[in-house]
Amino acid sequence: MFNSLFDHVDSIIVRDPAARNRLEVITCYPGLHAVWLHRVSHFFWGIGLKWIARLMSMFARFLTGIEIHPGAKIGRRVFLDHGLGIVIGETTEIGDDCTIYQGVTLGGTSLYKGVKRHPTLGKGVVVSAGAKVLGGFTVGDGARVGSNAVALKEIPPGATAVGIPARILHPDLPQGPDSKTKEYFSAYGVTPNVDDPVSMALKGLIDATIVQEAKIAALEKIISKLNNTPTDNAGSSDTKRGLDAIKEWLKE
DSSP states (O other): OHHHHHHHHHHHHHHOTTOOOHHHHHHHOHHHHHHHHHHHHHHHHHTTOHHHHHHHHHHHHHHHSOEEOTTOEEOTTOEESSOTTOEEOTTOEEOTTOEEOTTOEEEOSOOOTTSOOSOEEOTTOEEOTTOEEESSOEEOTTOEEOTTOEEOSOBOTTOEEETTTTEEEOOOOOOSTTOOGGGOOOGGGOOTTOOOHHHHHHHHHHHHHHHHHHHHHHHHHHHHHHTTOOTTSOOSHHHHHHHHHHHHHHHO
16 A cells, blocks of 8 residues: 555656655645545445545545546546646546646536546546546547647547647657657647647648749749840730739649
8 A cells, every 4th residue: 555655656756846755745735635535535436425425525625626526537646736626527537647737627528427428548648737628538648638728539649639629749759769758758748849730731831832932933034034035024915924824823
C-alpha cells in the first residue's frame, strides 16, 4: 500500500517542477487528495453503497474543488495538477500516468442511462487547462488535448488536438536512438514544432499565390520580348487579351 502511495507521489514530483519533496506533495496537493478520496468513494460505489459514495464525493469536492463521480475509473499515478474546477463524469475511464490540469471537463453528450457517456483516456494522456472532452470515445495512449480545446471525437494515440472543435495535429517528438516517447512529458499539452492546421493551410495558399505571381511575371517578360515591347507595356490589345487569358488559366 505504502509503495503504491509513494509511487504516486514520486510520479507527481517528476512531472511538476514546483514539487520539492514528498511531504509537500502529500500535504499540499489537492489533486492527490481528490484521487485518494475517490478511491474510497469508488469502493463504496462498487459494493452498492451508492449514497455513501456520493456523499464522500461531495465532501471531496468541498475539500478540493475537484468533482469526481464515484463511478469513474481512475488508473495509477494519475496527476490532477492544480485541479480546481475539474469535473469527471460517471462513466469516465482514465488510464495510468495521465495528467489533467485545472478547469478540465470529462463530460458526456448523452442523457441515456446505462450507456458509455463519458470519454476513456489511454495511458499517459495530457489534458490541458480548460479543455473539454465530451462523449463516449477514446483518447489514445500518449495523446494530448491543448488548452481550451473541445474534443468531440476520437483522438489517435500520440496525437495532439487543439481548437474548437478540436483538430488533430501531428506532433514532432524528439527523434534518435536515445529518445524515448514515454520519457517525454509535454506540460499543458504543448508539443514542439507543430503548427495549427488552419495556419498551415493559409500559409500554403499564400505560398501558392506567390509562385503563381512569379510565373505570370516570367510569362509577361517572355511575351514582351517576343513582341518587342517593354515589360511595363504589354503591347497591342491582342497581347493584353492573351496575357489576361494566361493569368486566368494560371489562377484556375
